[in-house]
Amino acid sequence: MLRPGAHARDLSRPGEVHTGTTIMAVEFDGGVVVGSDSRVSAGLELSEMELTLQRSEYSVMLVSEFVREDWGLNAVYPNPVVSRVGCKKRVWKRQSVVNRVFDKLSPLHERIYCALSGSAADAQAVVDMAAYQLELHGLELETPPLVLAAANVVKNITYKYREELSAHLITAGWDQGEGGQVYGTLGGMLTRQPLIIGGSGSTYIYGYVDAAYKPGMSPEECRRFTTDAIALAMSRDGSSGGIVYLVTITAAGVDHRIVLGNELPKFYDE
Secondary structure, three states: OOOOOOOOOOOOOOOOOEOOOOEEEEEEOOEEEEEEOOOEEEEOOEEEEEEEEOOOHHHHHHOOHHHHHHOOHHHHOOOOOOOOEEEEEEEEOOOEEEEOOOOOEEEEEOOEEEEEEEOHHHHHHHHHHHHHHHHHHHHHHOOOOOHHHHHHHHHHHHHHOOOOOOEEEEEEEEEOOOEEEEEEOHHHOOEEOOEEEEOHHHHHOHHHHHHHOOOOOOHHHHHHHHHHHHHHHHHHOOOOOOOEEEEEEEOOEEEEEEEOHHHOOOOOOO
C-alpha cells in the first residue's frame, strides 16, 4: 500500500518518453473512412541523479526523514546508518501537450492516406519517404499507384528503420483495382482488414469496435462509427484528445471533415 504522497511505481525505462494517439480506418463498399484524434503529447521523461552516502556521524545526521523518503532509503534501508549506499533519485516531469490540433492523417498520393501514431517526427519522416517513392512509382507507370503498393512501401520503410524509428502507420485508400482498402503495417507486417485501430487509445475501445462494427455500413455510418470510437478513446486515454479528423476516400475524391470538441458525442460519464 502506498504511503500518502508517495510516487506510484513507474515501469518505464529511464529516459523513455511516453507518446499516445488514437487512429482508425474502416472499409465500406466503394471507399474508406480514416480518422484520428489531434493531441500530440510528450512527457513522463525521467532524469536520474546519483547520491553516495558514506558511513559517518556527519552523513547520518544529514539523512533526515525527508531525505530518506525522497531518495527511497526507507524502503531499502530502514536503518538510517548506511554504509556507502548508491541511490538514484528520480526527477519526474509531468506529461505535456505540445499540439492540440495536429492533423495525423497525411496523404501519400491523391487517393491514399496514412494515419500516424508513435513518434510524430518519426511518423512524418516515414510519410515523406513513402510519398516520394510513390510519386516516382506513379511517374514510371504513368498511372496512380495501387493502395497495396503504397502499403508495401510503408511496410518496407518501417521495417528497414525499425531500430531507429518509432512509428506505426495505417495505410488506407481507393484504387480502380480493389476499391477501398485498409492495411496495417506494424513492425514490418502487412495485413488487410476491414477495420483497423491503433495508438494508445485503441486499447480502450477494442470491445466497442468488435460489438459496434457491422459489414456493409454506408459512408455516413462509417463516419459516425469512427467518430464515436475515437471519442470514447479520447475520454479514457490521457494521451488522446482534441478534435477528430475524418477523411473519406472514394472514386469521386477525398472528403475532409473535422468534428470539434464541443461537437463530439457525449457518453454516460460526461
